[in-house]
Amino acid sequence: MxxxxxxxxxxxxxxxxxxxxxxxxxxxxxxxxxxxxxxxxxxxxxxxxxxxxxxxxxxxxxxxxxxxxxxxxxxxxxxxxxxxxxxxxxxxxxxxxxxxxxxxxxxxxxxxxxxxxxxxxxxxxxxxxxxGALLYDGGQKWATKQLGPVLPLGEGGVTTRWFQFSKMRSSTLPxxxxxxxxxxxxxxxxxxxxxxxxxxxxxxxxxxxxxxxxxxxxxxxxxxxxxxxxxxxxxxxxxxxxxxxxxxxxxxxxxxxxxxxxxxxxADHPTPRDTATLVVFDGKLSPFYQSNKSVHGAIMRAGLFPSEAFRRSHAVMASSITVESKVELDDLGKAAVEAAAAAVGVDAGDAQAYSLGAGMEVTPDxxxxxxxxxxxxxxxxxxxxxxxRIADADFARFRQTLKELGRQLLVSRAGLLRLNLVTRDDWLNSLDWGNxxxxxxxxxxxxxxxxxxxxxxxxxxxxxxxxxxxxxxxxxxxxxxxxxxxxxxxxxxxxxxxxx
Ligand SMILES: Cc1cc2nc3c(=O)[nH]c(=O)nc-3n(C[C@H](O)[C@H](O)[C@H](O)COP(=O)(O)OP(=O)(O)OC[C@H]3O[C@@H](n4cnc5c(N)ncnc54)[C@H](O)[C@@H]3O)c2cc1C
Missing domain, CATH: 3.50.50.60 (FAD/NAD(P)-binding domain)
Structure with missing residues (x-):
């Protein structure tokens, strides 16, 4: 042998x-x-x-x-x-x-x-x-010390959590x-x-x-x-x-x-594109949300996840929300951001908008x-x-997590979320898959x-x-x-x- x-x-x-x-x-x-x-x-x-x-x-x-x-x-x-x-x-x-x-x-x-x-x-x-080192959410303390704070989402069902990457041998290939x-x-x-x-x-x-x-x-x-x-x-x-x-x-x-x-x-993980637009009122978003960063012996990236408590209390499934690219808001969007920022008493002069991607769990079928x-x-x-097949209920449940993220952003006066996908066709047209x-x-x-x-x-x-x-x-x-x-x-x- x-x-x-x-x-x-x-x-x-x-x-x-x-x-x-x-x-x-x-x-x-x-x-x-x-x-x-x-x-x-x-x-x-x-x-x-x-x-x-x-x-x-x-x-x-x-x-x-x-x-x-x-x-x-x-x-x-x-x-x-x-x-x-x-x-x-x-x-x-x-x-x-x-x-x-x-x-x-x-x-x-x-x-x-x-x-x-x-x-x-x-x-x-x-x-x-x-x-690399098995850090995940435990790596947040090093990532924030090195690269900036996590989004201030306050109390609520969505929190920042962490991916790691199989990219330790070379910076590009897993x-x-x-x-x-x-x-x-x-x-x-x-x-x-x-x-x-x-x-x-x-x-x-x-x-x-x-x-x-x-x-x-x-x-x-x-x-x-x-x-x-x-x-x-x-x-x-x-x-x-x-x-x-x-x-x-x-x-x-x-x-x-x-x-x-x-x-x-x-099953597979649907990964719909541009599920929502995230607006950060002060325009400051730490770089680990948008791309992989080397942190304390690991390559890490932050995502936004429903907490286990939120999943239990709101009967939602697992998901991850990722910040993809910067986007330009149209005039209507800019006006809405200004109005929302004024309503919560913050300045949105430097606001930045980002397209959000996602990875969703589906119901066993x-x-x-x-x-x-x-x-x-x-x-x-x-x-x-x-x-x-994919059930409308799966999209509806994921929307609940997005809505919670939007609520937290406003309550913490950090930003706002615009949900981009409404109808079944919207979701299906935006779908990609995790393979x-x-x-x-x-x-x-x-x-x-x-x-x-x-x-x-x-x-x-x-x-x-x-x-x-x-x-x-x-x-x-x-x-x-x-x-x-x-x-x-x-x-x-x-x-x-x-x-x-
Ligand atoms: C584009 C893409 C991106 C992905 N990204 C990620 C990611 O970022 N993170 C992640 O966790 N996962 C990712 N995955 C999934 C990941 O690749 C799989 O989870 C993983 O490869 C599964 O390993 P496996 O050994 O079970 O199956 P496979 O990788 O599918 O390997 C099966 C092997 O069996 C062999 N085989 C098949 N049929 C026979 C047969 N009849 N006789 C003999 N041999 C046979 C095949 O040739 C193959 O080598 C991705 C997958 C794809 C396609």
Whole structure:
């Protein structure tokens, strides 16, 4: 072991028998392989792509979509070693305690464990992202000392909180997990990384109780099998659903799909542009709101977030509000600012206006889902069809947070907010997305509500685990990757115990 193997050179008919097969060499698969380096387990990592982008391999990600506007499936992720970290933005933030809780206003909410179950994995997850010291909101004291005060919002539901960035190695690029960790993977003696190795089927045993074999195919026509003791599916949320649904030779509904949940509850973070215009009466806004700043061993940026107390009291979901670009107000806008400033007794002669962006959580929806399509890809696998939906209630709830921010600005006499999006069409026309695919194999202790259990093991199957944001039952508004890695490291610990 301890090698990178080009699967196009593996003779057809070969059978490989490791202890563990990890399917997918994105941040999750790579982090798990690194975490299992010191274990006695023989691990194979099966990665569809090579070391760089290849259009023919990328085309295996094509699919179709109906319903609300969404991104093109082959453009919203990347299929080679390092996965979508090859073009991620590097924004990081751990989820909040409340994101794990059952909430009466949030259907299907409640993770099987609280945030404290993940806390011990964040330092390592963070260092894998090369995101510097784990400061986040605790870094505010250094940021303000160095760069200026936070917006004086006074008492209320919205506060300044902090992102960090995976940009410690260079000032411009976040960590690309494939490039960054290839040499570390090569050094692991109990690991073999197969590149150009597409898993096309999760093969159940005759009883349908465990995964007996994986079919692997290359675009050059080679076909071989892997017969592992256990399997971790780390292909990202879209492909995890596809592989499970398409592996339907023994059980027609697909692997792990006894309760028709696989592919359902798909989610992403809507990131509407220009949701509101922020006017700061005295024109002074510290630079960390608009761009990343180096602070005390981390690269940080401030956002405006609803507090956990406000989320509870006003039944709103998670969100983050970011200050984007400076904007010029028209004459009517300027007059409104002057009138508002006069009404609260401050001078607005130097007022500055900014466009606000956002990242929103959406309500879990079983009908926002993937199904298999009739078309097939170059390896004969059915493509996916996305049925996209987004509820008006999600926009309405986020507007409540914006309104609270506007109220606080006026009460504290710091500024005002103009809400720019009113109708459903306004919202849909302004929508962009985080490219954060979540929810297609949701986690719940009850097999009727979840595909995987609290250990990320597929209910009713002895040896199939799913690692990635597909297991998120609810989504929060935090950028997912550092949270996924914490979950993956926890799974690696679990596998070390159960597979030894
Ligand atoms: C444009 C963009 C910007 C983003 N920005 C951020 C950000 O700022 N912050 C953040 O937290 N997150 C961000 N993300 C999301 C982040 O990239 C993902 O959370 C992360 O990559 C998920 O890691 P993963 O390993 O679960 O899946 P992926 O990165 O999707 O990796 C899956 C891997 O599995 C392989 N694979 C797929 N199917 C098969 C198969 N059948 N057989 C074998 N291998 C297979 C793929 O080739 C790929 O390498 C962004 C994503 C995009 C697209």
């Amino acid at each position: 301890g090698a990178f193997i080009d699967a196009r050179n593996v003779p057809s008919g070969t059978v490989i028998k490791p202890d563990l097969a990890i399917i997918g060499g994105g941040p999750v698969g790579i982090s798990m392989a690194l975490a299992l380096a010191a274990s006695p387990l023989h691990v194979v990592l099966l990665e569809s792509g090579g070391m760089t982008f290849d259009a023919k391999i990328q085309a295996l990600y094509e699919g179709s979509k109906v319903g609300a506007p969404y991104l093109t499936l082959e453009a919203t992720r990347l299929r080679y070693l390092g996965g979508s970290s090859n073009h991620w933005g590097g924004w990081c933030r751990p989820m909040d305690e409340i994101d794990f809780e059952e909430r009466t206003w949030m259907p299907y909410s409640g993770w099987p464990f609280g945030k404290k179950e993940l806390n011990r994995f964040f330092v390592k997850a963070h260092s894998l992202c090369e995101a 960590t690309h997990f494939g490039d960054r960790y290839a040499d570390d993977l090569r050094r692991i003696r109990n690991l073999a990384v197969y590149l150009h190795a597409n898993v096309t089927r999760l093969g159940l045993d005759g009883a349908g109780a465990k995964i007996a074999e994986l079919d692997v195919a290359t675009l050059s026509g080679r076909k071989f099998k892997v017969k592992p003791k256990a399997v971790v599916l780390a292909t990202g949320a879209v492909e995890a659903a596809r592989l499970m649904l398409a592996s339907n030779d023994i059980i027609p509904a697909g692997v792990g799909n006894t309760h028709d949940l696989v592919g359902r509850f798909f 079983p009908d926002r889902r993937f199904t298999l399509d009739t078309e097939r890809d170059a390896l004969g696998m059915p493509k996916l069809k996305l049925h996209m 954060h695919h979540m929810g297609t194999t949701r986690m719940d202790a009850d097999p009727r509500r979840g595909v995987v259990d609290a250990n990320l093991k597929v209910h009713d199957l002895a040896n199939l685990y799913v690692a990635g944001s597909s297991v998120f039952p609810t989504y929060g508004a935090a950028n997912p990757t550092v949270n996924i890695l914490a979950l993956a490291l926890r799974l690696a610990d679990h596998l070390k115990k159960v597979l030894r």
